[in-house]
Amino acid sequence: MVGGIVDADVATYCLRLGDDALVLSQRLAEWSARSPQLEEDVALMNVALDLLGQARNLLTLAGDREGQGRSEDDLAMLREETDFLNAQIVELENGDFGRTMARQLLVAAYSLPLWQALTSSTDADLAGIAGKAVKEVEYHLDHARSWVVRLGDGTEESHRRVQQGLDDVWPYTCELFETDGVLQRLVERGVAADPAAIEPRWRATVDDALAEATLTVPETSWRPTGGRRGRHTEALGYLLAEMQHLHRSHPGARW
Amino acid sequence: MTVPTARTAADARRVLAQVTDPEIPVLTIEDLGVLRDVSVERAADGDRVVVTVTPTYSGCPAMDEIRADVETALRRAGFTDVEVRTVLSPAWTTDWMTDDGRRKLREFGIAPPGRRDAGPVLVPLGRRPAVACPQCGSADTEELTRFASTSCKSMWRCRTCREPFDHFKAH
DSSP: OOOOOOHHHHHHHHHHOOOOOOHHHHHHHTTTTTTHHHHHHHHHHHHHHHHHHHHHHHHHHHHHHHOOOOOHHHHSSSSGGGOOOOGGGGOOOOHHHHHHHHHHHHHHHHHHHHHHHTOOSSHHHHHHHHHHHHHHHHHHHHHHHHHHHHHTTHHHHHHHHHHHHHHHHGGGOOOOOOOOOOHHHHHHTTSSSHHHHHHHHHHHHHHHHHHTTTOOOOOOOOOOOGGTOOOHHHHHHHHHHHHHHHHHHHHOOOO | OOOOTOOHHHHHHHHHOOOOOOSSSSBHHHHOOOOEEEEEEETTTTTEEEEEOOOOSTTTTTTEEEEEEEHHHHTTOOOOOOOEEEESSOOGGGGSHHHHHHHHHHHHHHEEEOOOOOSOOOOSOOOOOOOTTTTOOOOOOEEEESSSEEEEEEEEEEETTOOOOEEOOOO
């Protein structure tokens, strides 16, 4: 990774994106050896691996822009819960397969236009990461969409479950399109993607998939918030305890 | 030991032409398009060989091994000062795979990737184009799962010869 320019806003933005990818990757890894079929086990682990790779690149860049010498491992394994800046939607428990795929659809439908926009970021390192991520997320969306359609337009039981999963995670999507001072400054500099431009594209993709899946778009006035400022649901602490345990028990352990 | 002056980037390239991908050993890293550049930089204490590689997928677990293999191969050939750099941009694409690499893949039983259109990334909604069976050549094939033993492959089945096969995804 080239660079070496200290930039607090870019560091924060990379942490937000990197934590989204890292935490979702960890969640998906929980499906290992538990998926409904072997091919699905392989698929979910491939998606998790892509996200882990994106997280590694983003956290490395975050450490570089932060300028305090922290590595990707330091950031992933030695930060506390309140230092994590992921949106809450990725930390929520998997639930059943229907809920897992509903979340995958909602997150991938957001990630694709996000990474597409970031391929032309004025930060060349971030644009480089985006250039890789965009191709990977294209597959993730395709995969999640196929499952949501199959489950939604499947049996009565599969329809009921995926609708329930969708209803559970839907309110958390609002956090993906929040803005604040950091984001506004980065959008002005052409570094970050403008959430206002991403949201309609996300919504069109989701509406299209849900219509084909015969699912109902949930209605809610509840807007959970706080993830981007380090406030999380109860679920994140347990996830981090499992993820960070090995590294903290064996300080300095490396692959 | 100092690097003999006759040793150039071309020499290093010849050594690296033997380095194979750890997951698909019939392909060299050059066939795969992972090897991006080989150059020699003049340093105060001799010449340094700088090898630039790029990952296929962000999370490709073979990258660490590829970097180690590159270094080992060059050191064995007598290059003492070796640096392996990893770049993400421009992003790797299967369009960089050599024709020779595509032929080797097919002979190995993996259907090679088709050429990607140069246009913007589109969300595929319908069926993907047919992939010919690497065993019998039939176009009557079906995708079993979009993800397979490695990030870069999907799993298919031939309806004619009934054999399952891997397809290297266009990326």
